[in-house]
Amino acid sequence: MEMSDLLQRLILQSGDTSFSAARGTATSLIEEKGLPSRKNEEYKYTNISKILERNFGEFAGNIESATDLKSLIPTLSENQLVFVNGVYTEDLSNYQLPVGITIDKLEENSSAIASGVDKNSDEFLLLNTSNLSTGVVIKIAKSTVIESPLVLIHITDSSKNQAVAHPRVVIKAAQHTQATIAELFIGNACPPNWRGDSLSFTNAVTEISCAADSVVSYVKIGNESPNQLHVGNTRVEVAEKSVFNAVTVNFGGKMVRNNLYIALNGSHSEANLDGLYVTDNKEHVDNHTVVDHKVPNCNSNELYKGIMNGSSKGIFNGKIFVRQDAQVTNAFQSNKNILLSDNATINTKPQLEIWADDVKCSHGCTTGKLDKEQLFYLRARGIGEHSAKLMLLDAYANEVIEKINDENLRTYVQQILRNKIDE
Amino acid sequence: MSKDAEILEEFTSKEYEHGWSVDFEADEAPKGLNEDIVRFISAKKNEPEWLLAYRLKAFRHWLTLEEPDWAAVNYPKIDFQDIIYYSAPKKQKKLDSLDEVDPELIETFKKLGISIEEQKRMTGVAVDAVIDSVSVATTFKETLGELGIIFCSFSEAVKDHPELIKKYLGSVVPYTDNYYAALNSAVFSDGSFGYIPKGVHCPMELSTYFRINAANTGQFERTLIVAEPGSYVSYLEGCTAPQRDENQLHAAIVEIIVEADAEVKYSTVQNWYPGDKNGKGGIYNFVTKRGICNGDHAKLSWTQVETGSAVTWKYPSCILKGDYSVGEFYSVAVTNNYQQADTGTKMIHIGKGTKSRIVSKGISAGHSQNSYRGLVQVHKRAKNVRNFSQCDSLLLGDKCGAHTFPYIEVDNSTAQVEHEATTSKIGEDQIFYCNQRGIDTEEAVALIVNGYAKEVLNKLPMEFAVEAQKLLALTLEGSVG
Numbered sequence: 054m055e056m057s058d059l060l061q062r063l064i065l066q067s068g069d070t071s072f073s074a075a076r077g078t079a080t081s082l083i084e085e086k087g088l089p090s091r092k093n094e095e096y097k098y099t100n101i102s103k104i105l106e107r108n109f110g111e112f113a114g115n116i117e118s119a120t121d122l123k124s125l126i127p128t129l130s131e132n133q134l135v136f137v138n139g140v141y142t143e144d145l146s147n148y149q150l151p152v153g154i155t156i157d158k159l160e161e162n163s164s165a166i167a168s169g170v171d172k173n174s175d176e177f178l179l180l181n182t183s184n185l186s187t188g189v190v191i192k193i194a195k196s197t198v199i200e201s202p203l204v205l206i207h208i209t210d211s212s213k214n215q216a217v218a219h220p221r222v223v224i225k226a227a228q229h230t231q232a233t234i235a236e237l238f239i240g241n242a243c244p245p246n247w248r249g250d251s252l253s254f255t256n257a258v259t260e261i262s263c264a265a266d267s268v269v270s271y272v273k274i275g276n277e278s279p280n281q282l283h284v285g286n287t288r289v290e291v292a293e294k295s296v297f298n299a300v301t302v303n304f305g306g307k308m309v310r311n312n313l314y315i316a317l318n319g320s321h322s323e324a325n326l327d328g329l330y331v332t333d334n335k336e337h338v339d340n341h342t343v344v345d346h347k348v349p350n351c352n353s354n355e356l357y358k359g360i361m362n363g364s365s366k367g368i369f370n371g372k373i374f375v376r377q378d379a380q381v382t383n384a385f386q387s388n389k390n391i392l393l394s395d396n397a398t399i400n401t402k403p404q405l406e407i408w409a410d411d412v413k414c415s416h417g418c419t420t421g422k423l424d425k426e427q428l429f430y431l432r433a434r435g436i437g438e439h440s441a442k443l444m445l446l447d448a449y450a451n452e453v454i455e456k457i458n459d460e461n462l463r464t465y466v467q468q469i470l471r472n473k474i475d476e
Numbered sequence: 477m478s479k480d481a482e483i484l485e486e487f488t489s490k491e492y493e494h495g496w497s498v499d500f501e502a503d504e505a506p507k508g509l510n511e512d513i514v515r516f517i518s519a520k521k522n523e524p525e526w527l528l529a530y531r532l533k534a535f536r537h538w539l540t541l542e543e544p545d546w547a548a549v550n551y552p553k554i555d556f557q558d559i560i561y562y563s564a565p566k567k568q569k570k571l572d573s574l575d576e577v578d579p580e581l582i583e584t585f586k587k588l589g590i591s592i593e594e595q596k597r598m599t600g601v602a603v604d605a606v607i608d609s610v611s612v613a614t615t616f617k618e619t620l621g622e623l624g625i626i627f628c629s630f631s632e633a634v635k636d637h638p639e640l641i642k643k644y645l646g647s648v649v650p651y652t653d654n655y656y657a658a659l660n661s662a663v664f665s666d667g668s669f670g671y672i673p674k675g676v677h678c679p680m681e682l683s684t685y686f687r688i689n690a691a692n693t694g695q696f697e698r699t700l701i702v703a704e705p706g707s708y709v710s711y712l713e714g715c716t717a718p719q720r721d722e723n724q725l726h727a728a729i730v731e732i733i734v735e736a737d738a739e740v741k742y743s744t745v746q747n748w749y750p751g752d753k754n755g756k757g758g759i760y761n762f763v764t765k766r767g768i769c770n771g772d773h774a775k776l777s778w779t780q781v782e783t784g785s786a787v788t789w790k791y792p793s794c795i796l797k798g799d800y801s802v803g804e805f806y807s808v809a810v811t812n813n814y815q816q817a818d819t820g821t822k823m824i825h826i827g828k829g830t831k832s833r834i835v836s837k838g839i840s841a842g843h844s845q846n847s848y849r850g851l852v853q854v855h856k857r858a859k860n861v862r863n864f865s866q867c868d869s870l871l872l873g874d875k876c877g878a879h880t881f882p883y884i885e886v887d888n889s890t891a892q893v894e895h896e897a898t899t900s901k902i903g904e905d906q907i908f909y910c911n912q913r914g915i916d917t918e919e920a921v922a923l924i925v926n927g928y929a930k931e932v933l934n935k936l937p938m939e940f941a942v943e944a945q946k947l948l949a950l951t952l953e954g955s956v957g
Contacts, residue, residue, distance in 0.1 A: 059636040094546070177680045231943035380874065396856070403895065405880040410871035420886045 057087060059106050063217065064183050064308070071163045072185040079170050079182035089176050098368045098400045099310050099339040105254065122208055127240055129461050132202040137208050139218035139255075141189055153197030153230075159188030159216045165223045166260070168191065174310055181219045181258040188221030191234070195227040200273040202233035202272075209240045209281060211253035220257045226267045233270040233459055234261075238285075240277040252307060254282040261289045261297075265319060268296045270458050273311070275303040276469055279336055283309045293319025293348075300456050301328040302466050304473050305336035305365070307424075313342045317351040317379075324451060328357035329453040330475050332365035339368035344386075346379040346409075355386040358453050360446060360474065364396035370404065377408040386416040391423060391449065446474050480528075511535060514662050517562045521631050524638060527950030534651035536933050541655045541739030547818040548847045548879055551760060554725055561663045561696070585931050620678075623950040625709075626671035627682050630698050634670035640671060644702055648731040648768050650740035656727040657764045660696045664729070667698035672707035672738070681937050683712035697728040703738035705771060710741040710937055726785075728763045736771025736798060741779070743936050745944050748784035752758070755814025755843070758786025765792035767825075778821065779805040779935045781944040786815060791849065793822035796830035796858075806932040810948065811844030811876070820850035820867075820881075825858040825891070834865035840876035847879040854891040861891040869899040870928060 064080060087103070089096035096102075107473045123145060126135060134156070135145035141158070150156065159165060166287055170182055191203065209218050224234060240253060255277070263269045277283055283306050303309055316326045330338040344353045359367040373384045391401045403416040423445055431441035457463045503514050514535050518528040543554070557923050626637060634641050651661035672678055703926055711731075726748070734740050742765075751758025761784075767776040778792040794803030805821035823832035832852065840846040850865040869878030880897045902924050910920030926933075929948060936944055 204907075300752065377875065390886075392886065392891075395889050396886070397889055398887045400883070400885045401895075402883050403897070404880065404882070405869075405897060405899055406877070407869070407871070407899050408875075408877040410874045410876065412871070412899060412901070414899040415897060416880070418884060418894070420884065420891060422889050422892075458953040 058295070059088065059102065061085065061387060063105070071160050075163070075166060075169060076183050076185055079179045079185075082170060082172055082174065083176060083179040083183055086172070086176055086179070088180070095312075095341065095370075098366070099308060099337065101282060101284065101308050101310060104252075104308055104377045120340060122210060122241070125208060126206055126242060127237075127465060129202075129235070129237070130459075130464055131201045133204045133206055135206045135208065135467060136218075136220050137210055138216050138445045139207070139220040139257075140187055141368060148203075150260075151197075151199055151201070153194040154199065154203070155192045155194070157190045157192070159190055159221060159223060160186075162190045164299045165190045165225070166221075173217070175286055177256050177310075177312075178258055178286045178288075181256050181286070184219040184256075185221060186277070188223065190223045190225070193224075193226045193230045193232050197227070197230040197232070198230070199232040202235050202270075202462065204237060204462075207236065207238045207251045207255065207257065209238070209255045209277060211240065211281070216253040218253070218255045218257075220255070222257075222259045224259070224261045224264050224269075226261070226269050228264045228266055230264070230267045230269070232268075232375045232392055234427065235272040235274065236463055237274045238277055240281045252280050252282055253277075255284070257283070257285045259285070259287045261287070261295050263289070263291045263295045264298070265292045266294045267292075268298075270298040270460075271300070272457050272462055273299070274462070274466060275301075275306065275309055275311070276467075279305055279334060281309045282307055284312075285310070285313065286312045289313075289315045289324075291315065291317050291319065291322045291324060294321045295319065295447075296325070297324045298325045298456070298458070299327070300453065301326075301340065302453070303328075303330040303332075303340070304340050304469055305332045305334075305338060307335075308337045308339075310339040311341065313340070314345070315343065316345045316347060317353070318347055320348045320350045322351050324351075324353040325456070326353070326355040326357075326420075327453045327456045329359070329450055330357075330471075331360045331450070331470060332362065332367055333473065334363040334365060336363075336365040337368075338366070339370075341370045341372075342370045343374065344384065346373070346375045346382045346384060348376075349380045349382070351379065352383045353385070356453065357388045359388075359390040359399060360450065361390065361392065361397035361399055362393040362474075364394070364398075366398045366400070368399070369401040369418075371402075372406065373414060375405075375407040375409050375412050375414065379409050380411040382412045382414070384412070384414040388416075388418040390418075390420045391446070392420065421458060443471075443474060447471070484761065496785075505560055507560050508557045509561055509663065513561050517663055517665065520562060521634075523631075523634060526638075526642065527634060530645065530651070531662050531664075534658050535663075537652055538655070538658035538662055541751045542660055544655050547789050547849070548881075549787050549789060549816040549818050549846065551816075554760070557660075559725060560736070562665055587654070619680075623676050623679070624673040625676060625678055626669065628669055630664070630667040630669050630700070633700075637669070637671070640702065641669070641700070644700055644731065644733055645881045646731075646734060649729050649764050653764060653799050654940040657729055660698065660727050660729045660764070664696045664698040667700070669699075669729070670701040670709065670711060672701075672703045672709045674704040675706040676704075677707065678709040681710045681712050695724075695726045695728065697726075699728070699730040701730075701732045701742070701767075703732075703734045703741060705735040708739045711743070712937060713742070713744045725760045726762070728765075730763070730765040730767075730792075732767030732776060734767060734769045734771070734774040734776050734801075737773045738771070739775040739777075740767065741777045741937075742767070742792070744778075744780040744782075745786050745936075746780065746782045746788070749786075750784050750811075750815045751786040751812065753813045753842075755786070759784065759813070761785040761788045761790065763790040765790060766795065766822075767793070767893045768795040769798045769803065769830075771798040771801075772827070773800050774798045775804075777802075777806075777935070779932065780808070780815060780819075781933070781936070781948070782807065782809040782819060783948065785817075788815075788817040788819055791820050791822055793824070794816045795824045795826065796832065797826045798830075799827040799831040800831075802826055802830070805832075805834045805836070806834045806935045808839070808929045808932045808944075808948070809837070809846055810839045811841070811846045813842040813844060815842075815844040817845070818847040818849055820848045822851040823853070823863060825852075825854045825861045825863070828857070828859040829861070830858060833863070834867070835931055836865075836867035837932055838867070838869040838878055839872065839925065839929070840869065840878050841872040843875045845877045845879070847881065848897070849881040849883075851883040851885070852893055852895070853883075854886045854888050854893065856887040858888055859890045861888065862895070863891070863893045865895040867897045868928070870925070871899065871901045877893045
């Protein structure tokens with residue numbers, strides 16, 4: 054099959070040779086599959102290829118970054134690693150690595166990329182792999198407990214030119230570890246006379262493996278500018294007696310797609326997934342999650358909440374697979390949405406696929422406006438309409454935000470939320 | 477555990493009770509499908525030119541389509557050239573009394589427990605019995621005629637009421653709708669037509685019993701129901717089929733038009749041959765069912781009890797176009813052995829203040845797969861829409877599967893849409909509770925399943941509820957019923 058023009062533009066031809074095998078496989082697979090169109094069930098509501106096609110005329114290879122990126126970087130932790138357009142940037146980073154953590158370049162550790170790709174892999178995961186040239190491997194040694202979270206800040210800088218970034222992060226938590234890892238995606242604010250033809254595209258892949266008896270918390274915060282495109286694939290493997298917590302928070306973007314895949318490979322393991330998406334104007338946020346119960350005696354809990362304003366669009370697709378062997382499974386999923394304006398849209402598809410019988414699974418989803426009676430209650434007590442709405446939304450969103458187990462991160466997210474809903 | 481295994485073993489080894497075949501002299505078309513066959517069917521039925529033109533248009537469109545494969549079902553590829561597209565019992569002369577009916581046919585009905593005379597006398601149900609594509613007996617016609625209600629076979633309607641058929645045929649399910657709708661539109665054999673005039677409350681349940689009879693005959697039924705403003709009708713559809721080794725294709729279309737203030741209640745009990753316990757044979761049931769609430773305050777209600785077919789693939793849908801119209805969907809789907817069901821509904825909210833309610837109960841046993849796939853769509857201008865969906869799955873045995881694929885698309889902030897689903901097996905504590913009170917495990921399971929499905933069974937008309945309960949009990953006997 055001929056490679057489409059778009060793919061040709063998106064796949065870098067040069068790059069580090071240490072990945073040539075992985076890149077070769079991924080490239081031939083993505084050439085065969087092509088980027089997903091609307092006809093692809095997984096991308097039915099998120100036609101990101103079309104936007105890429107329309108906007109990425111000529112992909113500029115090397116992007117000079119603006120000098121004032123430093124001012125964009127919040128201080129969230131003692132340990133911050135900064136990536137600019139997918140490339141780890143030492144002089145913006147700031148950390149004193151706690152004992153037990155090592156950070157290596159992926160180039161020198163190319164075998165660390167998880168099992169790799171096949172024809173069922175997500176198209177954007179393939180695209181990321183076919184562009185592999187750099188990345189980091191974070192290893193947490195056995196029995197390490199990390200107090201302060203490790204924060205990875207990804208800046209997609211398109212201040213001078215269209216930017217395409219393919220960040221790749223591999224996290225390996227060994228046995229008996231406890232750690233919180235956060236990824237923050239930000240972009241530089243667009244110039245005031247922005248024409249929309251200078252979008253950036255971030256296509257991130259994060260692979261996490263949790264060895265037995267570990268407790269790993271993962272926070273993903275998406276706060277890129279409203280004309281950035283973002284696709285993120287987070288793939289997690291959880292071994293026995295481990296707990297994996299994920300909180301995914303998104304504050305819009307031209308089109309954002311998060312694929313969170315969690316495989317429960319060892320029995321007595323647990324996955325907790327929480328998500329919040331807040332969109333306005335013409336933003337578009339799509340969250341796809343998969344929890345794959347492969348073995349018996351595992352639990353999963355999922356709660357995703359959305360607030361849509363303007364003519365924005367929210368999409369949620371949560372899949373729970375319970376394989377035939379996965380008896381005594383408890384899997385719960387809930388998706389709640391608030392539409393604040395008449396033009397906002399929500400498409401949700403909570404999906405259960407169950408092949409085992411000794412299970413307790415449920416999903417629920419609701420869509421509606423702010424509760425009139427709650428508003429009335431507050432207003433009857435002398436609180437103005439605007440403040441009353443903010444209070445209710447704040448409380449609504451906090452159910453998710455309070456799952457973030459680090460105070461700095463929590464405050465940071467709350468701050469963004471307040472700015473966003475107070476617009 | 478061993479008790480459970482025993483019970484399951486007994487249940488899974490149960491053979492299909494209604495498995496018999498009656499030999500009629502069928503008037504068959506040759507195998508295969510091409511334009512000549514379409515013309516043959518049309519000529520056989522003395523159809524007017526416009527209907528033939530419609531069939532041919534549909535056929536030509538069908539040729540351009542590809543067989544869909546997105547459903548969560550597996551079956552060997554259908555060879556559409558290996559199907560006989562037309563087959564009719566030879567006795568075609570009009571019958572005025574039951575004495576003239578083929579005694580074998582009467583026997584058929586007796587086996588099914590739906591003897592016409594009994595129904596005629598006792599239940600007040602008018603039966604339009606469809607055996608292999610041609611309506612053989614239609615009863616209660618006179619009574620209905622007095623009220624202006626038309627209830628007849630589709631081919632009769634084409635002859636007697638061409639203006640109505642012309643107006644409504646394909647208006648809800650156009651031949652371009654999907655692969656099987658196009659196929660049906662090209663080769664549909666016969667079906668039922670119901671027309672309820674303005675303001676008429678149909679005094680009895682209209683009912684059609686479908687049976688697939690002659691071997692290798694795909695059934696392509698077409699049902700069209702039109703309820704004029706302010707009318708009411710309750711329509712029953714029931715199916716059983718004899719045991720067959722080869723898979724048989726059934727691709728029907730049901731179209732319902734509900735005008736302002738009218739109400740249509742459509743109930744189905746489906747018990748086609750599901751294949752034997754190794755998954756051999758059985759009916760493929762790929763049906764397009766859709767109704768439109770055209771006027772304000774219209775109401776359309778689908779109730780289905782699905783216990784049969786090797787593969788069921790259907791989504792009875794409501795297009796809620798009129799303001800304040802109401803759509804309902806109540807379903808119980810039971811699968812056993814290697815049965816597969818991918819069923820659900822679509823609720824398309826276009827009018828303001830429209831309401832819909834979905835209650836789906838799936839029960840899977842053996843190696844079966846049971847999926848709910850549904851869509852709730854709220855259009856931008858549909859203000860104050862209300863939807864509530866509930867789909868529960870019950871798993872009996874560790875080799876079956878239950879899947880839920882609800883699509884919810886909301887384009888209006890005033891909509892209140894709720895969906896909830898649960899999947900579980902029967903709780904040990906529930907069984908224990910019953911055991912403690914002297915109810916043995918088998919009875920307890922029956923009790924629990926009955927309670928589980930009750931919400932839907934209650935929605936069936938009286939006559940059907942009995943049959944449905946019987947069917948449920950039959951299918952799950954030895955394990956849960």
